[in-house]
Amino acid sequence: MDVNASEILRKAIPLSLANMSVVFMPLLDSVMLGQYDIYSMASGGLAMQIYMVLFMLGEGIVFGFGPIYGRYLDTSDNRSIASSKLAVYLLLSAFAVIAFIILLGGPQILLSLQQSPSLVEESRGYLVFLGLSLLPNLLFIHYWEILAFHDKGKWVVVGAVTQLISNVSLNYLLIYGTWGAPQLGLLGAGIGTLIASMIAAVVLYLLMSRYTTSPQSQLKRDFLTFRTSLFPHMAEVLKIGLPIGLSIISTVSFLSASVFMMGWFSEQSLAAHLAVLQVNELIVVFILGFNEYCAIHVSSHISTASGRALRKFLFKVTVTALSFILALLTLTHLVRLNIFSLFLGPLTEITRPLYNDMNEFLSFSLPFLLIDAFILLLTGILRGCEITRGPLLLNLTGFWLFGLTSQLLLIKYYPSSPIVVWIGMQIGFIATAVALAIFFLKYSAVHHDQ
Incomplete structure (x- = not known):
């Protein structure tokens, strides 16, 4: 390990x-x-x-x-x-x-x-x-x-x-x-x-x-x-795999819901939101490689995956992955105007409001991609341990109960501030990350400590 x-x-x-x-x-x-x-x-x-x-x-x-x-x-x-x-x-x-x-x-x-x-x-x-x-x-x-x-x-x-x-x-x-x-x-x-x-x-x-x-x-x-x-293998794959597929759909649907809510503000906010969401999603897709690596490494060393070994592995992979991802996010922030130009063309008086919205949304969201990365590392390790149903329930609870509810409440009380959609979204990610961390610590302590 x-x-x-x-x-x-x-x-x-x-x-x-x-x-x-x-x-x-x-x-x-x-x-x-x-x-x-x-x-x-x-x-x-x-x-x-x-x-x-x-x-x-x-x-x-x-x-x-x-x-x-x-x-x-x-x-x-x-x-x-x-x-x-x-x-x-x-x-x-x-x-x-x-x-x-x-x-x-x-x-x-x-x-x-x-x-x-x-x-x-x-x-x-x-x-x-x-x-x-x-x-x-x-x-x-x-x-x-x-x-x-x-x-x-x-x-x-x-x-x-x-x-x-x-x-x-x-x-x-x-x-x-x-x-x-x-x-x-x-x-x-x-x-x-x-x-x-x-x-x-x-x-x-x-x-x-x-x-x-x-x-x-x-x-x-x-x-x-x-x-x-064959049937036992097929049943086992579905038992582990279906919750993974549903978790992916849940996450994507949660992000899609934010698109509809951003449409309640203005077409300008919606356009900026869609563009920033695409940038974030590309970064998340890159981070998925670390999720897969965690699952592959843990499952292929499952015979030595004690609770202490799992926690030590989580610490090492978190420090390494987040350091690398932080550098990637810093680079993204530095070249953000170039990224905006791919969507909007050159900065002009006409496009300036969109540039401003994209800058606000991206600058706010980038740090929280580290939390998203931590979620992916945790779910990857748990997948390597063949644990997927618990993470699915925490995904649904964190995103749809805490995240969506926060978004709706913030929109109600701050109807002229589109950034609240992103704030509510990040509340969902934070809630999910905290719940998964607690779940992982309990699971590693109860099921794997030697």
């Missing part, structure tokens, strides 16, 4: 970069579609909302498998590793089929939410290709986690770069119709996403297969004894 700062950074940063590559996929679609046609960008944005909810649930399944894999890796149980891998492949395949069917009904879902029929109609083809890309995207994450367990972070970065380059190139070809390719607009973005996802998944699969046991040798035996060999 003992680690040092250089090891933490060496293993966590590749995971951070891989997480950012997944986020950049839809972001690049939006940016390139915006250059092609704003109407197509809006239609794609609607489709992406449905896709992301399903994708986050699928991520929960992938992340739920990690602690199980780490436990068997810790004991060198290759037979159980192969069986559990086969079980998660079956789960992901079944989930992908269900998600694809839901996405086929996406237009009806959007119409029921009173969205523009013309925008919904254009999104049909895009939804189909998003549905087909769900499984390779989830397998891509699964493969990079396996590589991370075997300390092959450089190959994780190779996969992330491969995915991004493939996506940009295919979008350029198929959205705009360059180099003799057909000009397909939004449909081209969907095709590009699917092909890039498949390429990246295949590349990481080939790399991963060099370092871990293949489930193929177990295929016939495990199917013949499905109930005793």
Whole structure:
């Protein structure tokens, strides 16, 4: 369990970069579609909302498998590793089929939410290709986690770069119709996403297969004894993974609720809020690499994870991660005007009010990303211990009870100060962090002290 700062950074940063590559996929679609046609960008944005909810649930399944894999890796149980891998492949395949069917009904879902029929109609083809890309995207994450367990972070970065380059190139070809390719607009973005996802998944699969046991040798035996060999693994993955997926959805929904509340103030405040929220979310996605590292490290050393060892690991990873993240936040603050210009263009008398709002929101929110990082470190360690249901309940309580209630009360008493939305949001993060810290200390004391 003992680690040092250089090891933490060496293993966590590749995971951070891989997480950012997944986020950049839809972001690049939006940016390139915006250059092609704003109407197509809006239609794609609607489709992406449905896709992301399903994708986050699928991520929960992938992340739920990690602690199980780490436990068997810790004991060198290759037979159980192969069986559990086969079980998660079956789960992901079944989930992908269900998600694809839901996405086929996406237009009806959007119409029921009173969205523009013309925008919904254009999104049909895009939804189909998003549905087909769900499984390779989830397998891509699964493969990079396996590589991370075997300390092959450089190959994780190779996969992330491969995915991004493939996506940009295919979008350029198929959205705009360059180099003799057909000009397909939004449909081209969907095709590009699917092909890039498949390429990246295949590349990481080939790399991963060099370092871990293949489930193929177990295929016939495990199917013949499905109930005793595969079903327990599948149930265990869902038990650990579903709370993770629901926690991700809860957090994203909490942030989305702040968008609606900011809309009660003014269009200017809403625009500034959306821009700053995107900047914060990119930083949080980077921090997720440390969350994954914690889960991977703890689960693959679970046999030596005493309460004292867990607390010592939390201290070391917190000092290292927060020091690195603090430097990143300081750099972000120093170049904030350059970041604002990406959203607003040059500073002029017209854009100055938006610049002022963005500066207020970003300057207030950046320090609290350290608290968000601490939450992710705690949940990563607990996930490595296969504890996910308790953190889900604390997530729901901290964000939705303390955070949302604070926001509504502050808006009621300070109706002309949009910054109160951010204050209430941070109250939710603080409440969640405190609750998780208490939970972790009690859990490590009761269940792991030797």
